[in-house]
Amino acid sequence: MNSSIITAILIDDEIQAIANLDGLLNEYPRIKVLDKITDPAASLMKIVELDPDLIFIDIQMPEKNGFEIVSELTGKGCTPAIIFVTGFDNYAINAIRAAAFDYLVKPVNPEELKQALDRLTGEKREKNRDDQVKLLLDRTINKSKIKLSTTGGFTLLDPDEIIYINADWNYAEIFTDVGKSELVTTNLGTLQEILPQNNFYRISRSVIINTSYLKKVSRKKRMAYLIKDGKEYTFKIPLLNIRKLEAFLEG
Secondary structure (H helix, E strand, C coil): CCCCCEEEEEECCCHHHHHHHHHHHCCCCCEEEEEEECCHHHHHHHHHHHCCCEEEEECCCCCCCHHHHHHHHCCCCCCCEEEEEECCCHHHHHHHHHCCCEEEECCCCHHHHHHHHHHHHCCCCCCCHHHHHHHHHHHCCCCCCEEEEECCEEEEECHHHCCEEEEECCEEEEEEECCEEEEECCCHHHHHHHCCCCCEEECCCCEEEEHHHEEEEECCCCEEEEEECCEEEEEECCHHHHHHHHHHHCC
């Protein structure tokens, strides 16, 4: 961005979150905040009307989330730079990274904000945002269920619901909730190729985990801990795989 002034809109249903970000942006004379929107349903009209250079947009909002708003913005002739703001959500962050968008984790760290703005102002050329948005939506709201064969037919599963997979030769048991699982006639290697690669990781010869539910890893105990709906799941993980998992999570 070559203009001396960068116009921006802040979109978040949390008033305090907007106030905090607005306060941090006051330290940047080049950033002119045109509007602060707390009603996601009204945001699209405002973005098109004001045509800002940049939007900061929360992901988890009622009625419309940030990804849905970005999807609706496509084709409106308005192509602002986008910085997503989110709570620590591995799934959302991995999707944002895959599409090469910038993001900030709540509560926004002043240094991370500075780095994001430095990247924005240092761009040599405009990114192809149509491609970015398409990839983002393919990883989020456009994602589809996967079809897997069972001994009696097939099953359709939403990858987000999968907590972990335990395999034995050409069979795999897919766990989606406490006491709920599906036995499929697919080996672990094939499942690795079918599943979204941004948030599923094979931690051992027989186990794939959904890193969206990963809570912590203990190097000393060589254990990985997942949590979903208050239920904890624990798995052994070799030390070498712990290092590889760290690199995977860091992108």
